Amino acid sequence: MPPSGDQSPSDAVGRPIHGDVLEAILSHLPLVHLVPTSIVSKVWNKGVASTLKSKKPQPWFILHTQRSRSPYLTTTEAYDPGSRLWIEIHQPTIDYVSALRSSQSNLLYMLSPSKFSFSFDPLHLTWHHVTPPRVWRIDPIVGVVGRHVIVAGGVSDFEHDPLAVEIYDLESQIWTNPEPMPEFFEDSSSSIWTSIASDERRLFVMEKSSGVLHTFDPLTKTWYGPFVLRPDHLVSHSSIGFSDDKLILIGLLVDSDDATRIKLWEVNCESFECHEIAEMPAAHVQKLKCDDMQIFSIDVRMAGNIAYIYKPMRGGEVIVCELFGDGGECRWWSMANPVTGDRSIMERFVYTCTMVGVEDLQRATGSMVNRRFRFRKMSNDVELQR
Secondary structure: OOOOOOOOOEOOOOOEOOHHHHHHHHOOOOHHHHHHHOOOOHHHHHHHHHHHHHOOOOEEEEEEEEEOOOOOOEEEEEEEOOOOEEEEEEOOOOOOOOOOEEEEOOEEEEEOOOOEEEEOOOOOOOOEEEOOOOOOEOOOEEEEEOOEEEEEOOEOOOOOOOOOEEEEEOOOOEEEOOOOOOHHHHHOOOOOOEEEEEOOOOEEEEEOOOOEEEEEEOOOOEEEEEEEOOOOOOEEEEEEEEEOOEEEEEEEEEOOOOOEEEEEEEEOOOOOOEEEEEEOOHHHHHHHHOOOOOOOOOEEEEEOOEEEEEOOOOOOEEEEEEEEOOOOEEEEEEEEOOOOHHHHHOEEEEEEEEEOOHHHHHHHHHOOOOOEEEEEEOOEEEEEEO
16 A cells, blocks of 8 residues: 555665655656655655656647537547657546637637637636627637737628737726738638747737738737748748747748758747758658658647647647757657547547646646546657757
């Protein structure tokens, strides 16, 4: 039986394990295992607390699956890069409002004519249900900046401005109508054509095919730009995201011989100049192709110092890039996506990415609706690159 109270854990011959030895053992445990470990005893709790100081949480890549037919059940699976494990999260299904969507790394939302539901906490334990925007939209750009939820474009009604923008203030719970999106987005104002990211004060909206970017400040309700993120003329498709506090551009390059490369650039958020920091190894580009002869588009979910790169609307390999400091060093590896071929006919797949800490897991397992986590391992390959 595990120790309890003030007892110390013991080794095979009954000697107590504590101090550096206990912390060394705990450092090898996946983050999700540290939650039950912390309540075994006071000694273990102290060991877990000490371990967490040196064990930096890493961003989880989360797959949300929604059935396309009633009762529209949802399931959740998460990839923990620290343990290289997929985790099945057993929890109640999300209350259905409409099709589940995401256009920002950790934002989930559902929009219907009668309700707008969204969630942006790490494990999506809390959902906000509010009145919908005034203008009906099919596939808008939806992002969170501070206390503001911004809904832009995606308008399907010819009587309304296709570039209309509405902002929901989480504090006042009031919708406001700022100036519309720039005219540049007239034919590309839905989330399928754009990639978005946000920092503490701005929303960054970029057209994937051209690399043209505008920013939006919800406090001044003003758009700025255009800025062109096209550091190489061979870039045919690109996405953006934030790695820690740095804006990262990920571009798909195709030359005249149809050779495909994928590169990463750091973007200066004032001058919008791009500095190349990494290129995906050819072997991983090939894995991303899977059975296809060519890659036509890529998408990314990013948090912390990790980018998850994948092909939208398709299962297969997910390529992971872990960035280190300012020296351009990175670690690449691939992981098998748990989504398999036949499932895509009956299900909708939505990806998010978020930093998950032990406090988030404690909240999840300690809530009134208890959530359970089950591990399963899938193969991956690692390559270190400078």
